[in-house]
Structure formats: structure tokens, C-alpha cells
Amino acid sequence: MFMIKVGVNGYGVIGKRVAEAVSKQNDMKLVGIAKREPDYKAKVALRKKFDLYASEDLKKFEGSGVEVKGTLNDLLSKVDILVDCTPEEVGATNKQLYEKAGVKAIWQGGEEHELTNLSFNAYANYNKALGAKFVRVVSCNTTGLIRTLWPLHKEIGIKDVSAFLVRRAADPSETKKGPINAIEPELEMPSHHGPDVQTVVPDLKIETTAVKVPTTLMHLHNLKVKLSRPVTEKEILSVWQKYPRVMLVSGKDGIKTTAQIMEFAKDFGRERGDLYEIAVWNKIKVVGDLLYYFQAVHQESDVVPENVDAIRAMMNAEKDGSKSIEKTDKSLGIGV
């Protein structure tokens, strides 16, 4: 079978997860990972039998005991597509490099929409990415919003959305970031997340505001959705149940905070205790055409299946989005 040759540039929170997810697909081959430094993450990558390439300077790896197979350019010469998982605003500077190498590329949500003019979510616009050269997978928060809103928009119709985002201040391994004991409002109102959703679903009217709080586990969203017609709670829940990348959780079962959701994900046996799904508390509220709900977003992993689907679409390896999603989900244990 034809295998898509994939490279990953950057092996941080997102990069390492995308690399592993790619390596689990039976129509893809992870050719290698480009990394700046021979730190513990590099050693873990070797342990997993991943090939490493130096993204900046080969010399950094000399004498480190971490073997590299060459430079980023060497990696580019061997792949069909590269997933750029370098830090925000670094990624954009690589575009010319990828272009020159004639390699397709995917960036993450830290970059601007304008870098690719094609922002992606598998449920919402898989088709648009078919054969595309450059794609941007939207950020964890934007992905979270689209995942639960798009099904409602498609099957019922949304008039407008008001969302409040309570963002985790740092990822678990980012120990230099604060605050330790404070709440920080995003004084720019509305926040950029609403327009970012619209880069994928242009006709969705949505307005967002946001704060940052001292926790590392998940983002939490509170949404108020005006639908095109009166609905029932049951109807809403049954829509979401058709979309495996949305997971309903229950406060009655003891899942009362983002910590219990992450515990639940660990109990599932997911690699790293990741939760690719957006968790929605099933205690939603409907008043006529108004819907209120809370959802939690695992910022480290929810975009991972989206990256896998973006690869398939861009390589024309699967024309039907729902089939790509199904493959990806099966490989990652989503909806099982």
C-alpha cells in the first residue's frame, strides 16, 4: 500500500503527539523528527525508534549521545509532507524552506490564518484541504469550539454564539510560566478566538471573551448558543452523540472538575492520559432556542487527530472526510 511519508518539525507538546499519531496510521510513515537540541525529549524519541534530524545546528548534537540522521533539509528531501510544530511565530519563518523543498506543510494554530489562507477542522471543512499545499490546523481552543458547535450548526442551525474561555495558563511541563495565584483577563474584547473559528466556519456568528487562570490541565469553555429554532436537551445530546470527537461526561458520576476529566482519560488507558475528544458536561440547559453548556479542552492533544486528517486530505489519500476521521479515530482509540 502507498504510504505517505511524513516529517515532523518540532518535538514539543504537539510535535511529539503528532509524531506518535502518524506512526500509528497504516497509510502513513513517520520518516523523522527535526529537533533543535539533544534534551530528554530527544532521548525518548530515540527510545521510540524515531529518526532524528537537527533543525538548527548539527553541532549541538555532537558528543551528546543523541544520534541524528542529518539536518532539517535532509529530512525535507525524504518526505511528502511536513508537520510544523515549532513554537508560535517561529513556524511562519520556515515556509520558504518548505516551499523550496517542494514539500507540503501543515502549521499549528499559533500561526496566523494568512500564512496558509486555509484553516482546518476535519468535521467542518475536510474537503477544502483536499490536495492543498499549505494548511493551518486551528488552535486547541478554536478546535474545541468548532467540535461542539459545528454539529449543532449543521444539524439544527446556529444564529449566534457567546462563549467565555477560561484558559489554563501553562501546559504541565511549562514550569517557567505563571501566574501562580492570580486571574488574568484578556482585555482585548472580544477575544481573537471568535474570528479564529470563522476562519474555518465563516458563516458562524460567534463572540468570545477570555481569562487565564493558574492551572495546567485543560481549558474550560462556557457557551451560550442561540439556535435557529427551539430544541430539547435530549435532541442536543443526541446530535453530539453522533460525533465521536465530542465526549459527554457526567457530574453525577463524580466528574466535577477538569481534574476528574483528565483522571478519566488516564483511566481509559490513552497514551499520556490524553483526551483527544472535547468533553461536554451532559448537564446542559435549554430554554426555548437557547442552549447553555460547559466543555473542557485538553490543550495538549485535541488537535492531534486533526493533524492526521489534514495530512490525508492534503495528500488526496482519502477523498471522503468521514472515512479519514473514522480511520484516525480507530487508530487513536476515539469513540471505542
Add this chain to the structure above:
Amino acid sequence: MFMIKVGVNGYGVIGKRVAEAVSKQNDMKLVGIAKREPDYKAKVALRKKFDLYASEDLKKFEGSGVEVKGTLNDLLSKVDILVDCTPEEVGATNKQLYEKAGVKAIWQGGEEHELTNLSFNAYANYNKALGAKFVRVVSCNTTGLIRTLWPLHKEIGIKDVSAFLVRRAADPSETKKGPINAIEPELEMPSHHGPDVQTVVPDLKIETTAVKVPTTLMHLHNLKVKLSRPVTEKEILSVWQKYPRVMLVSGKDGIKTTAQIMEFAKDFGRERGDLYEIAVWNKIKVVGDLLYYFQAVHQESDVVPENVDAIRAMMNAEKDGSKSIEKTDKSLGIGV
């Protein structure tokens, strides 16, 4: 001059602040404080020359080195009015006791509105409390909402309000409460805070949702207000500037989180670094008749001036609310 004789039952976060605020009024006399136990707070009270009374059992104080002047009943026999600052749901059980002693009483926002059928905020309904026997000062969050909304409602007119509350999970001295690293949504939607605002301002249409986050300093509110007509940012800010219990703060000045607000309050030289005012970031957003803003609420102290005004109203010591507010504010350094 006639002095109102005031007792305080409970000497925790709110009780100690109310006691000190009362002792600073030149028309009130703090007769004493009822406490359950001879802990360090009792010792601090004695240091401040406050008289102590045993609220439960005199024996607890024997041999403790903390002198008490008698029991709660003894205190009740000496006061005109008692401010009940005992923990939530304990307060209600004291009502009969106060009634029997023929003493007026104030409760805090942890109690139900039905306990007194008169919920109080000095800006909004001072007059209703004139001569009243039993009054409930609404909670820190509810006070925070009324403080900034009532001026807008009075001077411009509010059609409806949507507010999202990011609540601090514990007070700084409550070290047994968590979570340490999680966000907890209030799954009951809308939350009780909206209806609680309406116990004071019945004609204000308001809907609230809430989460709890791992911080101890302040609550933070994000508000979206539909006004009766288009406004400008300048107009809104100038309304609030007339109300000293609302304080505008500036992100440009370096006040970016609740931590810097509390630092600012400490810099002011307020006792305990308290902030009686509701802090509103002056970077508000107006679109036509829609207003968006962030405010921060110092949960430990914003209700303190309200308690003082409630005492004056209930004792008919000042018929004009604005004059009571002015006295209280001057005594506490508000608006100076």
C-alpha cells in the same frame, strides 16, 4: 452624640473587618465580639482592645489566657444591633435568639433572602432598610455585580445583562479548601448569582454562569450589558467615576491581573491591603448599545462598607443614603 451600640457575632474573614469598620465610625460603638474559640484571632481582637464574648461555651476560654466578658446573651443585652458574621447556614439558626433579645440584626450573603426578606446594597436600596429589624447584606459577588450595574441601570437604563463569574476557590487563610490544580464549573445554569442580584434590584434582567479556579485573591467577572440606548465608552466611564465604590484600573499602568490589583490596594495603605471598591478595567468595549467589561471583586472586604451603611439605615441614624455612604467611605479611605 448618640452612639449606635453594635455587636458582631463571628470573627472570621468578614466579622473582623466589620468590627474594625464599625469601630472607626464616629456614630457607632463596637460593644463586643462573640467568638467560639480562643484562637489567634481572639488574641488579635484583644490586642485591638475589643471585648470578647463566648458564642458557644464559656469553658472553651477557661485557662486559655483569652479573657471573655460573658456569653453571646450578655453581649446581646448590651447592643442595639448585631451583625451576624457566622459561617453560612449557621447564621439563620441565631435569628430566634436575636428576636428574643429584642436586638436588630444583619446577616451576610451566605444566608437566604427569605431569612430577612430584605436584601441590601447601599447604592441600590438604602431607603428600604430604614428602620428595618432584620437585613441581609448580599454576598461579595452579588455586591460586586450591583455596584457597577446599578449606576448604569439608574443613569442609562439596562435591558439585560449576561455575566460570567470566575470565582476564587478559597480565601487566603482557608488552607483546607482546593482545588490546587483544576477548574470547576457551576453546573447549575444559570447560576444563583443572577436571581440574588434581583433580590436587591428586582427589575434588572440578568443571567449569570460561574466557575471556580485555584486562586485565593479575588473573583473576576466578565459582563456583557445591553443598554437602553447606544452609548460611548467615555460616557460609561464617567458614570462610574461618580460612584467611589467603583474604582477604575488600567492595564497600561501595569495592572494586568487580580494580583496587581491587590498589590495596588496594599500600596494604598488600606488596612490588610483590602479593596472595598469594585475594580473595573478601564479598557471597556462599547458597540452601539452593547457594553463589555471586566471587573474584580475583593471577596474579603467589598461587603464591609455595606454592613456599616445597613447599620445606619436600620437604626434610622441617617435618613439619606448618600450621606451615610459618604461617612462610611471617608472613614475607610474610599474615594480619597
Add this chain to the structure above:
Amino acid sequence: MFMIKVGVNGYGVIGKRVAEAVSKQNDMKLVGIAKREPDYKAKVALRKKFDLYASEDLKKFEGSGVEVKGTLNDLLSKVDILVDCTPEEVGATNKQLYEKAGVKAIWQGGEEHELTNLSFNAYANYNKALGAKFVRVVSCNTTGLIRTLWPLHKEIGIKDVSAFLVRRAADPSETKKGPINAIEPELEMPSHHGPDVQTVVPDLKIETTAVKVPTTLMHLHNLKVKLSRPVTEKEILSVWQKYPRVMLVSGKDGIKTTAQIMEFAKDFGRERGDLYEIAVWNKIKVVGDLLYYFQAVHQESDVVPENVDAIRAMMNAEKDGSKSIEKTDKSLGIGV
């Protein structure tokens, strides 16, 4: 092959991990788990095809959709040995029950040594547990201390140890515990951890003090060890390298805090991101016969392999401790 029939009472932080570890042994069979309530953990257990039993009241499970196979007594009738993972001080009350059922039992470190008079660590005293009826696996902190000290004591000789324990205040899923922003000293000095080590290694002179800090990930220990003779850093590291349940980590590789250790464990692909090993920073300090080092303890999982070994010892299924340890380690991926 003969299979040891094992039951687990309590399915919390430790119970669920012991259950899974037991189910991975090829000489043991997990018969079932006793649980109090049909919460999300119960549902996860069923997902894993574990049989559930009601530890308190069958009625709690009625209509919950969580099927149980009977009561704790039913479970006891089917097993050779029960691992009690109920909360601290609850466990002791079950002893009579197990005794009556003629079932061997293991308790966790929250119980007193006197409950079994046999406290266990596989490296240090496997032999003592051979055929034993009742055994107590010592706590996470005590296990952590023994894991790194016992090899030094055995191979070099320890004169005395002074250890300072910085304890995480709550497990990740315990969201009701604080403090959120404070440090709490254990005012009882020396702390109980030293004597607890001695329940397993009676001739080890050790003194401990402790504090609790607002984090959920790991305990951190600072140790100062007086050895029987001068040593070199290399010698110490090479001792530990022979013991797979001790893992050396490197600050130079980017592992600077407990957060990076846990990230490393997740990267490994361990179930739940657990770290069964005690992590020791390889930047140790030796001055003559004095050794200083830092180690980190994953409180949720380090005792899990110990429970597995205790089962084998008590059932006389493996007379040689090192062989049991090897089996357990292989099944859990330790030292791979």
C-alpha cells in the same frame, strides 16, 4: 499454571493501579474489585472487563447501570488474597472480615504497622513476607526512601540519614484538598516517616522532617546520608544503576522539576503516565563519606509493584525475591 486469585477492595488512586498491575501478571488472576459506589471509576472498571462487587450496600448500585457480581463477602469467598486499598483508617476495620473469610490480606501505608506487624518492601525484606497472612505495604514516601537507601545500606553501609520531605498536598484527582497558596510544616519533629522506614529496615538510622506544598504531581525528598566510608559520586550512581526501581534523571537533559519527570513518564508510554520508579537527579554531591541527593516520588504509583511482589511472597508463589521483582518489573515496563 497455578493462578493466584486476587481481589481488590477499594478502587481509588492505589486500588485501580493495583488491579491493573495484578491483571498483567501471568501467575495471577484478578477476580474482582469491591467498590462502594457506581461512579465513573466503576464504569471505567467495567470497560476494562473487571468484575465489580459492592463493598457496602448492594442497593447503591441498583438502577445505576453498573452491574455488580455480589457483595464484598461474595468476592472474599472467591479469592486467595485481598489487597485492601480503602481509605486510611478504614482498612483496619476490615481485618476481622478477612480473617473470618480465611483470606490473606495486604494493606497500604495509611494503616499502622501494628495492624500486621509486617511492613513490606520488595528490595528490603521480601523473604519476611513468604507465606505471611497479613502484610502492610509501606506508604509512597516510605517506599521512596527505602528504594534508594536500602541499596546503599546493603552495598556500602549507612551510618545515618537525615531526610527532608516536601510533600504534594493532594493527588491530581483530589480537588477538595488545599492549600491553594501556602506551605504547611509538619510541626511534629522528627516526622513519622523515619520510624516508618524502620518498620522495614530496623537497623537503618534515619531522621525525617516534612512540609506540605500546593502541588499535585510528586513528593520531593532531599537526603543527606552518612555512609560507613568515603565514596565517590560514580560509585553511588553505579550502585543505583543495578536497581531498576531507581531511575536516574538529568537536569542537563532538561528535567528540572517534578513536572518534567512526570512528562518524561508520560513520554515513556506508561499507563496513566505513572512512574513506578523513584527518580533520582544524577547531580548528586559527595564529600568524603557524606552523600547529598534529591529524589522525586510518584505518590500514586510507586507502591504498585510492591503490592504485586507482596502477593507473590505471601502466596509462596516465588521464593526468590529477585525473581518476583524481575517478573513484576517486566510486566510493568520497569527497567526496559
Add this chain to the structure above:
Amino acid sequence: MFMIKVGVNGYGVIGKRVAEAVSKQNDMKLVGIAKREPDYKAKVALRKKFDLYASEDLKKFEGSGVEVKGTLNDLLSKVDILVDCTPEEVGATNKQLYEKAGVKAIWQGGEEHELTNLSFNAYANYNKALGAKFVRVVSCNTTGLIRTLWPLHKEIGIKDVSAFLVRRAADPSETKKGPINAIEPELEMPSHHGPDVQTVVPDLKIETTAVKVPTTLMHLHNLKVKLSRPVTEKEILSVWQKYPRVMLVSGKDGIKTTAQIMEFAKDFGRERGDLYEIAVWNKIKVVGDLLYYFQAVHQESDVVPENVDAIRAMMNAEKDGSKSIEKTDKSLGIGV
């Protein structure tokens, strides 16, 4: 009366406190404060009627509404002595400037001992600073260690000290620093704090190790002191009671964590809720000649009285250290 003319360079956590403390002395005059930027702290300084000077660029203050009286050089021309409270490692670069202006100067503990070759603590070496040109007041942690050790060393005699420091990761207003959820060991062992104590008390044998934890309130130290002879707990406590900059606190009174200590300080009515004293839990432990105790250090304020005393010593305004200390303590409410 002769008034010492004092300037303060830097108006952060320490600078603002030193400025206020200086302004409370009846033998000193706060001439002005040099600041880099016109932020909210500048506005608070003006509110307090402090004169401001631009430490870097006058232009930064133009149009800001924050009036400055000139540049740092202008301030230097008006003062006898300058207290440098600029950030760590910035301070040293100012030395030439002060030297050129012929102004005495004090630096804080973030600078190296070698900058002044005179490290200061009022209890331990006031006399050494008499008439000195340049002095360094040691850091908050070092000050904390000296405060409780020096009295014991002087009155009983110390053979050696082993101290473990649990450091707060950030000050309350430093919201960019982490970690949010991790413990970070100081892998350099022993830590620099021991030698830093010896810059003030050269004959004190002391060894320290340290970790950083996610809290903002106080540092906490655990000390083990070998004394020159057997003592009793009572004797130790009575030594400390003679030194007002050491404050005994009691767990039995409800002071169980650093949070309750800070609450206690707020209750006292100290400006900003500061605690200039080192808080020692009175539950100490003595075994023969060995003493164990816990102390907490308010990192934001414990060095403030030391700066005031250093000014007096350097200006020869008070030859007797105990008299300077008494003056300072009275002005700040210490020991009242």
C-alpha cells in the same frame, strides 16, 4: 535635628517598602525615588507625596501624567545615601555612578558580597557598617537565617547548622513566574545560602539545601542546629523572646501554615500586611544539644528594617546598634 537625606533607586517590592520605612524615621528624610517607568506604582508614589526621578530616560515620563523632578543624577546630587533596590545584577552596574556622585550606597542581597565586601545584618554586625561607604544588606532568606541563628550563636554557641529552604517561587505581584504545579530542587548542593550567611557571620558553620515551590506568600525554613551544649526548649524560646525581630507563633492557636502567618500580620494592622519579623513556630524540638525548628520568612519585607539600620550605621548617626534597632522597630511597630 540633623536629617539623613536618603534616595531610593528602584520602586519594586523592596524599594517601595524601604522608601516608606525611611519616611517614617525621625532622623531621615526621603528625598526621592528613581523609577524607570510611569506605571501604577509611580502613581501610588505620587499619591504618597514622594518625589520621583527618572532612572533611565526622562522621555518615558513625558505625557504620562506622572511628574518627575529630574533624573537619577539629579537625585544623587541631593542625597547623602542611596538605597539601590533595582533588580538583581542591575544594581552592580550603578556602583560607578554612585561613586562618582560621592554618595554612599546600600545594595540588596541579589548582588554579590564582593560588590561591597561588607554584608550586613543589624543584630550580627551593625558595628562593622559604621561609617562605611558601600554596604550590602543580605537577602530575605539569609536575613531570615541570621535573625534566629545569631541570637543562639551569641548566647549559647552553635557548632553547626543544617537548614532546608522551601522557597516561594514568586512574589504575589510577579505573575509571569512559575511553576504553577511543580517542585523545583536547587541541584547545586549545598545551596549558596549557607556561604551567604557566612558573609555576615564568618564563624558560623552552616550548610543549606533548597527547593522552589508554587506559592507566593513566604519562604519556609527547617533547621537542625547542633549547639555547644545541651539545652531545653524553654531556654531556646527565652533567648528568642529577647529579640523582637523574631516572633513566636503557635500551631495550637490555629497558625498552621504560611497563609495563617500572613493573615496574622494583616490582622496586626501592618502596612501592606507585611511581617518584618521572622516567624518561628514555638513547637520546637530539643534532644540534648540538638535543636529542630521551623521558621517562615516574609520575603517582601524582612530586610526592610535592616536597610534602615544600615543607613544609620553608615552615616554614623547612631553608634550603638541596639539603639538604632530600637528606633527602627518602634517606627515600624515591631515588638509592640
